Amino acid sequence: MDLTDPERRPCPGQVVRVLRGREAGRYAIVIDVVEPHFVLLVDGDKRKVGHAKKKNVKHIQPTNYIAREVAESLKEDGRVSNAKIRYALNQYLLQQERKKGE
Numbered sequence: 001m002d003l004t005d006p007e008r009r010p011c012p013g014q015v016v017r018v019l020r021g022r023e024a025g026r027y028a029i030v031i032d033v034v035e036p037h038f039v040l041l042v043d044g045d046k047r048k049v050g051h052a053k054k055k056n057v058k059h060i061q062p063t064n065y066i067a068r069e070v071a072e073s074l075k076e077d078g079r080v081s082n083a084k085i086r087y088a089l090n091q092y093l094l095q096q097e098r099k100k101g102e
Contacts, residue, residue: 010039010062013071015092020059023047027093028060029070029085044085065092 010016010030018026018041028041031052039060040052047053067088073080 009033009036010057010060011066011071012074013066013068013088015063015065015067015089016041016060017063018055018059019061021055023053027089028053029067029088031070031074031080042082042085043089044082048082049080049085063092065095067092 010033012030012032014030016028016030016039018024018028023046026043028043028047030039031042031049032040034040034054037057038054039057041047041055041060042049042052070080070084070088073084
């Protein structure tokens, strides 16, 4: 899958899984698309909004889940709180746990 294609590129508010680097295996939320091959990622805990991680799109695995409250906040205000990021990630992870239990 070519994530550099504009239709497949992760969008702000989308939950992704980091595949490479120190934070490999962790989940984060895209808050901005910087260049054609890079996105800014935050998790609201270790990686706060003020210190977003610039990551190559080849090193992440996008999920089908978009945190609506985060995406709307980014669209309206251009910023989002760390608490909202943590809440959205926790909701996604709880949803995944429920799917595994079924």
